[in-house]
Amino acid sequence: MTTLIKQSFFVYLITSITLVGTARAQAKASPDDKYDKKDVMIPMRDGIHLHTVIYTPKEANEPLPFLMERTPYGAENFPSPEKIPYYKDMAEDGYIFVCQDIRGRYGSEGAYVMQRLPRNKKDPKAIDESTDTYDTFDWLLQHVPGNNGKAGMLGVSYDGWTTEMGAIDPHPCLKAVSEQAAHADMFLGDDFHHNGAFRLSYSFEYAFMEEISKTDSLFPFTLYDTYEWYLQLGPLSNVNKNYFHNKLPSWNNFAQHPNYDSYWKERAVQLQLDSPRVPNLNVAGWWDQEDFYGPVTAYETWEKNDRHHFNHMVIGPWNHGQWAFQKGDKLGNISFDSATGEYFRKNIQAPWFAFYLKGKGDGHFAEAITFQTGSNTWKNYDSWPPRQAIPKNLYFQAGGKLTFDKPAANNDQYDSYVSDPAHPVPYRNRPIEQTYGPDSRWYTWLTEDQRFVHNRADVLSWETDTLQQDITVTGKLIAQLFAATSGSDADWIVKLIDVYPQQYPKEPKMAGYQFMVANDVFRGRFRKSFEKPEPVTPGKIESYAIDLHTLNHVFLKGHKIMVQVQSTWFPIIDRNPQTYVPNIFEAKESDFRAATHKVYRSANAPSHIQLPVME
Numbered sequence: 001m002t003t004l005i006k007q008s009f010f011v012y013l014i015t016s017i018t019l020v021g022t023a024r025a026q027a028k029a030s031p032d033d034k035y036d037k038k039d040v041m042i043p044m045r046d047g048i049h050l051h052t053v054i055y056t057p058k059e060a061n062e063p064l065p066f067l068m069e070r071t072p073y074g075a076e077n078f079p080s081p082e083k084i085p086y087y088k089d090m091a092e093d094g095y096i097f098v099c100q101d102i103r104g105r106y107g108s109e110g111a112y113v114m115q116r117l118p119r120n121k122k123d124p125k126a127i128d129e130s131t132d133t134y135d136t137f138d139w140l141l142q143h144v145p146g147n148n149g150k151a152g153m154l155g156v157s158y159d160g161w162t163t164e165m166g167a168i169d170p171h172p173c174l175k176a177v178s179e180q181a182a183h184a185d186m187f188l189g190d191d192f193h194h195n196g197a198f199r200l201s202y203s204f205e206y207a208f209m210e211e212i213s214k215t216d217s218l219f220p221f222t223l224y225d226t227y228e229w230y231l232q233l234g235p236l237s238n239v240n241k242n243y244f245h246n247k248l249p250s251w252n253n254f255a256q257h258p259n260y261d262s263y264w265k266e267r268a269v270q271l272q273l274d275s276p277r278v279p280n281l282n283v284a285g286w287w288d289q290e291d292f293y294g295p296v297t298a299y300e301t302w303e304k305n306d307r308h309h310f311n312h313m314v315i316g317p318w319n320h321g322q323w324a325f326q327k328g329d330k331l332g333n334i335s336f337d338s339a340t341g342e343y344f345r346k347n348i349q350a351p352w353f354a355f356y357l358k359g360k361g362d363g364h365f366a367e368a369i370t371f372q373t374g375s376n377t378w379k380n381y382d383s384w385p386p387r388q389a390i391p392k393n394l395y396f397q398a399g400g401k402l403t404f405d406k407p408a409a410n411n412d413q414y415d416s417y418v419s420d421p422a423h424p425v426p427y428r429n430r431p432i433e434q435t436y437g438p439d440s441r442w443y444t445w446l447t448e449d450q451r452f453v454h455n456r457a458d459v460l461s462w463e464t465d466t467l468q469q470d471i472t473v474t475g476k477l478i479a480q481l482f483a484a485t486s487g488s489d490a491d492w493i494v495k496l497i498d499v500y501p502q503q504y505p506k507e508p509k510m511a512g513y514q515f516m517v518a519n520d521v522f523r524g525r526f527r528k529s530f531e532k533p534e535p536v537t538p539g540k541i542e543s544y545a546i547d548l549h550t551l552n553h554v555f556l557k558g559h560k561i562m563v564q565v566q567s568t569w570f571p572i573i574d575r576n577p578q579t580y581v582p583n584i585f586e587a588k589e590s591d592f593r594a595a596t597h598k599v600y601r602s603a604n605a606p607s608h609i610q611l612p613v614m615e
C-alpha cells in the first residue's frame with residue numbers, strides 16, 4: 001500500500017458525503033464547538049480497551065441520554081455532532097454523543113473479525129459485539145456526568161449491524177435503536193452475494209479495505225477502469241495467487257464457502273434476531289447499492305415476534321446511507337421533488353429518539369413509512385408490504401412486447417442471446433472507477449439510464465405500450481423466468497424499468513430515460529437449493545423464481561414498463577463460467593465458455609414479472 005493511495009483515500013474520505021461511517025470526516029472539530037470532546041479507552045470484560053469519542057454538550061438544562069454509534073470506520077473521524085447532517089437535529093434536542101471503534105479497528109485494541117459471530121453464552125468469558133456494547137454502556141453510565149440513565153444506538157450499514165448486535169442482548173439502559181441499512185444475509189442478498197451470485201468487485205475491494213490494515217485502505221489498482229482490470233484478472237483463483245496470498249480472512253472464506261453453508265447461515269441475522277427487546281426503527285433506501293435486502297429482512301424477521309409493537313420500517317428514495325448525510329431531493333438523475341433526507345432526519349429520526357430517550361412527543365409512529373416514487377409522496381402503512389395490493393402478472397410476448405395477458409397457444413416460443421464471459425455486460429457505464437475511489441459513480445449506479453446496454457445483442461428487452469393510466473406497484477415483486485442454456489450453468493439478471501416518455505417537457509434531458517426501479521441476479525445452479533447447487537441440463541427449460549424485493553412506485557400515465565434480461569453484470573457480479581464446476585473460485589480459464597440462452601414466452605413457459613398492483 002503506497003502512501004499515495006492512502007492519501008488519495010483520505011482525500012476521498014474528506015470530500016465524500018456518501019461513504020457511510022467515514023463521511024463524517026467532512027466536518028472537523030473546531031474550537032467554537034458547543035461540546036466537550038473526550039477521547040477515552042474503555043475497558044471491556046476481557047481487559048481489551050476500546051477507543052471511544054464522547055461529545056458532551058457544554059450547556060444542558062437537564063440530564064441527557066447517550067446516543068451511540070459503533071464503527072469499523074474510525075471514531076477519530078467523528079466531528080462535532082451539530083456539524084453533521086445525520087446528528088444536527090438531534091444535537092439541537094440535546095444528547096451526549098458517543099462513537100466507538102469496534103475491536104481491532106483504528107484506535108481500539110484487540111482483534112478485528114468481520115461480522116463477528118454471537119458468543120457462546122455458556123462461556124462466561126466469551127465476548128462479542130453485544131458484550132462490548134454492554135460493557136461500554138456500563139462504563140459510560142458510571143463515568144460520564146450529566147447522563148439521564150438512558151441510551152440509544154443508531155448507525156448505517158456496518159454501524160447499523162453493530163446497533164442490531166447491541167439490541168439483541170441489550171443493556172437495561174438501551175431504550176431505543178435505529179438499525180439502518182444493516183446487512184442481513186451475505187449469501188442471499190447483501191454486500192457479498194445476491195442469490196448465490198458473488199459480488200466480485202465489492203467483496204474484493206471491501207475485504208482489502210478492511211483487512212489489510214487497522215485503518216481503511218484502497219486497493220492499488222493499476223487500471224482506472226476496473227472493468228478491464230477484473231477481466232484481465234481471469235479466474236478467481238488468481239486473486240490469492242497474485243494479490244492476497246491467503247492473507248485476508250474474508251476472501252479465504254468467500255473461496256472456501258461457495259454455497260449457502262453453516263458459515264453463511266450462522267452470520268445471517270434471520271437466526272440472530274428473535275423478539276425485539278427495544279423499539280427499533282429499520283431504515284432502508286430503494287436504490288441502496290449495498291444493503292437493501294438487509295433492513296427489509298431485519299424488519300420482516302423481527303415482525304414475526306413483535307409482541308410489544310417495537311418494530312417499524314422506513315424506506316426512502318435513497319442510496320446507501322443517503323438519508324444520513326444528504327438533502328435527498330435527487331439521486332443521480334432522478335428527482336424526488338422534496339428534501340427527503342432532511343424530512344427523515346427532522347420528522348422521523350429525531351422524534352423517534354426524543355420520545356424514547358427524553359419522553360418528548362406523542363410516540364405515535366406509523367408501522368411503515370415509505371416514500372412512493374413516481375408520485376413522489378410519503379405514505380404511511382399499517383403493515384409492510386401493505387395487504388391491499390393485488391398480484392398481477394406482466395408477461396413477456398413476441399416482438400418485445402410486455403402485456404398483462406398470458407401468452408396463448410404456441411408452445412416453446414423464446415427469445416435468445418449468446419452470453420460470452422469474455423465480453424461481459426458492464427453493470428454501469430464505463431469507466432468503472434474503483435468502488436470507493438475518488439469520483440466513483442458507485443453511489444448512483446442503480447439509477448443510471450439503462451439505454452447504455454439496451455441495444456446490446458446479449459441484453460433482451462420487452463416493453464408495454466404507452467400506459468393510458470398510472471400503475472401503482474406497492475409491495476413484493478417476483479420475476480418468474482422459464483429459461484434454458486446450452487451450457488450447464490448460467491446467471492439470470494432481471495431489471496424492471498420505468499421508461500420515460502420520448503417527449504418530456506418537465507425535464508427534457510430525461511426523455512426516453514430507462515430508470516431501473518427493481519432488479520436482481522440469480523445464479524442458475526442454486527435454482528433448487530442454495531445449499532446444494534446442481535448443474536443445469538443443457539437445453540432443458542428450467543423455472544427460476546427471482547426475488548426482486550419490494551417497491552413503492554407509480555409508473556405514470558404516458559410512461560412504459562420495460563423488463564430487461566441479461567446474464568452478465570460485470571464486475572459487480574463475477575463471471576459464471578457457464579460450464580458447471582463445483583466451486584467457481586477454483587474454475588480454470590478453459591471452463592469459461594460462451595453459451596446460448598433462451599428465455600421462453602409461451603403458453604407452456606410463460607416468463608413474467610408478478611407485480612403487486614394497488615387499485
Ligand code: PG9
Pocket residue numbers: 020021156157158159161183191206290291
Ligand atoms: N456495506 C458495508 C458493509 C460491508 C461489509 C459488511 C458490512 C457492511 C458498509 O457500508 O458498512
